[in-house]
Amino acid sequence: MTAPRSAPGSSLPVTERTRHRRLREQGSLDRAELDAVLAAGFVCHLGVTVDGTVMVVPTVYGSDGSTLYFHGSVASRSLVASPGATVCVTVTHVDGLVLARSVFEHGVNYRSAMVYGVPRLVTDEAEKRAGLRCLTEQSAPGQWDYARRPNRKELAATALLALSLDEASVKLRTGAPDDGEGPDAELGLWAGVLPLRTEWGTPEPDPLLAADAVPPAHIGDRAGRPAS
Amino acid sequence: MTAPRSAPGSSLPVTERTRHRRLREQGSLDRAELDAVLAAGFVCHLGVTVDGTVMVVPTVYGSDGSTLYFHGSVASRSLVASPGATVCVTVTHVDGLVLARSVFEHGVNYRSAMVYGVPRLVTDEAEKRAGLRCLTEQSAPGQWDYARRPNRKELAATALLALSLDEASVKLRTGAPDDGEGPDAELGLWAGVLPLRTEWGTPEPDPLLAADAVPPAHIGDRAGRPAS
Structure with a gap:
């Protein structure tokens, strides 16, 4: 069974894009839930429109709780295309396969965050260093102080983008399959979760x-x- | 060091969207490489444009080597929006953190496939069953024959989309950091890969x-x- 989600703490605002429309999976607008999903990863999928075509690009990110930072070479198509246009950044953790009695009820246990917004190109040097620190520490805590930090030339060659976490939503699924109390339970098949x-x-x-x-x-x- | 990639076997066609533009990471247009990346996963990130805004949605997929299948409730926004519009489906495997001497050379070892195309809504019942079988077996080999297969009502409630693999590309990075022979090697710092x-x-x-x-x-x- 999917555990009911409480909604403690501060809530994320609901917009036309972040309103949850389906019932079988769990939507959450709890900011702590968003922070937890973002804190658990370091690779996101960045969706941008380039020349009228959507591109989904895996890239590293850092989150400081109010802003998500991502970066890349100044030459990268997707980043050059981003400023001014709305992007969608999705972070997903796959937790297991939901193996039900029926194929129809098969699914995945997962945690996923989607963030929408118009990224801002970071130009202030102090903010750029802070953002790169956040991004580096997200995947490798301790490396910012251990490794050689970016010099001016490297800083100039890096495009850093900042995306507000103001418009975001979380979806997740946990627990056993949903057909354990329906007619398919009579089939006597094994059902459960194969964790990943x-x-x-x-x-x-x-x-x-x-x-x-x-x-x-x-x-x-x-x-x-x-x-x- | 990143191992040079050979390009044996059949090649994927190069299009404006799949041409690799950056040198530091490895692009491959080898079809066997594409098949391997797709075979190693079962969750993709589907990029679609809905009401002018890009959405990146994690969803399960199946690949039979020439077609990628993905599905969802008929009620799902992103799937209803897909037919007729070009989508981008990205599958990513994160293999490790590349911990260089300099923050600038930090990166990720990964394998990623991007597929572009206009998905086709599968309406033929036999193809729909074959596609759902492919999708089910991708994550859980053996389940199609073990679990109860979809009945007519369930089949009707499922939108199955087929995306040709004709326009696709693969990117990957393997091996140690790239700054082991540059001036930063003199810093005496530990460098290497933390595998995931x-x-x-x-x-x-x-x-x-x-x-x-x-x-x-x-x-x-x-x-x-x-x-x-």
């Missing part, structure tokens, strides 16, 4: 490093930990 | 099943296996 797990593996050193090089704790300690 | 692994967990039975219910082998045998 993501975890970090053992760090693989660059072959150019000395053989005895040891990863710093903020990297090495992640091996074996859940990744979403 | 997805695997299937132990099946979780529906609590409504008898306590001694055992999953069939085609489900139970997947526990602990890589999932992408």
Whole structure:
């Protein structure tokens, strides 16, 4: 059974685009839920329209709770096309397969956030550094202070975009299949969830490093930990 | 180092949309590479334009090597909007974090396929059953024959869309960071890849099943296996 979702804390505003229209899956407009989905990932799918055609591009992001940052080479088509146009950024975590008695009731347990808005090109140098820090720390906490930070030339070669989290929604599904109390339960078939797990593996050193090089704790300690 | 990609076998046609424009990441127009990326997953991100706004929706898919099938309730906005309009379907597998000496060279090892086209609503009943079988077997091989297959009413309530794989491209990145032979190597920092692994967990039975219910082998045998 899908657990009912409470709606504590602050709510996300409902717009024509974020209003949930279907009942079988769970929509949430709880900001804490949005923050949790965004915090659990670091790759989003950015939807933009380029020359009249939609493109969906996987890219890394960072979220500071009110703004989602994403970046890329200044030469990248999708980023050049973004400023001024509404984009949709989707972050999805797949948690398992829902294996029901009937094919029709099969599905996926997942958590997904969709953010709509017009991205703003970040030009202020201090904000650009803060945004890149947010983006770097999202996937690799500790790396901003450990690795060499961007110099002026690298900063200039990077287009950083900021997308407000003001218009966003969350959808998720949890729990067992939905046909356990219907007529199909009589079929005597096994039903349940096959969970999908993501975890970090053992760090693989660059072959150019000395053989005895040891990863710093903020990297090495992640091996074996859940990744979403 | 990123391994050079050979281009054996049949090639995917190059179009204005699928031409690779950037050098640092690897583009491939090898059909076998496309098939491999699609075969390794079951959730795609579907980009459609609805009322002039791009939407990126996670959804399950099946691929038979020449056609990608995806579905949904007839009531779903994004699917109703699709027929006649070009969509972009993206499938992404994240394989690891590329942790370089410099923040600028940080990145992600990944495999990603993008498919462009105008989806066709499948109306022929035999093709609809074949497409739904393909879609079901993509994530859960064995379930089409094990579970109860769709009846006429369920079939009618499902919109199945078929997208040709004729216009598609693959991008991927593998291997160590790229700054091991540049001046940043002198910094003496650890660099390498933190791999990300997805695997299937132990099946979780529906609590409504008898306590001694055992999953069939085609489900139970997947526990602990890589999932992408």
